[in-house]
Amino acid sequence: MKFPLKHWMQSAFGAIALMSFATTAPADELTDRINAGEPIRLGFATAIPWAYPSENGEPLGFVNALTLVVLEEMGITNYETSVNEWSGLIPGLQANRYDVITGGMYILKSRCENINFSDPIGLFGDAMLVPAGNPKGINNYQDVINTGATLVTGAGFNTVEAARKEGVPDGQMMLVAGEVEILAAMKAGRADAAVQTFFGAKEHVDKSDGKFEVTDPADMPEWTQNWVGIGMRHSDTEFLAAFNEAMAKVIGGEKWMEAVAPYGYTEFQLPGDDASTEYACANR
Known part of the structure; x- marks a missing residue:
């Protein structure tokens, strides 16, 4: 060998x-x-x-x-x-x-x-991808719940399990195939925020021509550091x-x-x- x-x-x-x-x-x-x-x-x-x-x-x-x-x-x-x-x-x-x-x-x-x-x-940690200026003030899962926002993430992503653990109702979650579809949902206005890895969210910000921003991973629950x-x-x-x-x-x-x-x-x-x-x- x-x-x-x-x-x-x-x-x-x-x-x-x-x-x-x-x-x-x-x-x-x-x-x-x-x-x-x-x-x-x-x-x-x-x-x-x-x-x-x-x-x-x-x-x-x-x-x-x-x-x-x-x-x-x-x-x-x-x-x-x-x-x-x-x-x-x-x-x-x-x-x-x-x-x-x-x-x-x-x-x-x-x-x-x-x-x-x-x-x-x-x-690594997760973060929220939100419209520039973060108009709904969404920085974590509790903010999603409190605002009634629609949260998009990838089917099979760890964030599905994390969102449910934090109490986000399934009715507020949109599951898509992956990273490309997350950005498409945000651009089309079908979701108010996306949750994904910080690196993934940052990459989407770089591609958005100023339309989006990424939140601070430190605002997410500590246990979501993985x-x-x-x-x-x-x-x-x-x-x-x-x-x-x-x-x-x-x-x-x-x-x-x-x-x-x-x-x-x-x-x-x-x-x-x-x-x-x-x-x-x-x-x-």
Whole structure:
């Protein structure tokens, strides 16, 4: 298994250890496929600047960028992309249509029941996208409730679960396919506010010619601060361990920060030394 144990191969001892490991622990399906020379398949939705395809289908966005840094550390450079609707990402992974989810998913208890996550790649918050001047004074979910506003967000987004937890009635919520449809609903005046990641809202502000603004994530409930991980099937445990091992060597380093700099990810988004997927799965 060349990629999870490449540093072991620097010595004869490492080679012996690898042979012993191979005879006592069967590899998961993804590890076997990659070792056979097949490409790893990256699954994501179009969510700028998190993850999106170029015109040629190349994986762009900071989650894809840092994933490629980790894969390179593992010795993996052969990959394919699969662009999907957000709500179909987890079902698509489970159906083996791709191997990892690089769309920028928050690590949530409800998601951990269906897939595994890598160690956190960053800590992020949500915000409201509102008309310029914020005429209804909407900064959080309670403001949505109090004003009777219509709130738009993406089907399958963590914000659906968060809004309901904060008491927003379903009758005040509009669910659409993803980021593109959120902006379209706001431009058409079909919604009074949108809730999405701060990065996603900021991207929409940049595209709105001054029509919209983004609220301060600090005005949202503290518990909506979330860690993001790379999604994997429950069965691919060996690959997950190898991915985490490689990521620990590069996270926050020069290659990592250079790869994500064009997308607005900074050192302030680093997850912190005490961040853990286990904690997020149990508490988010």
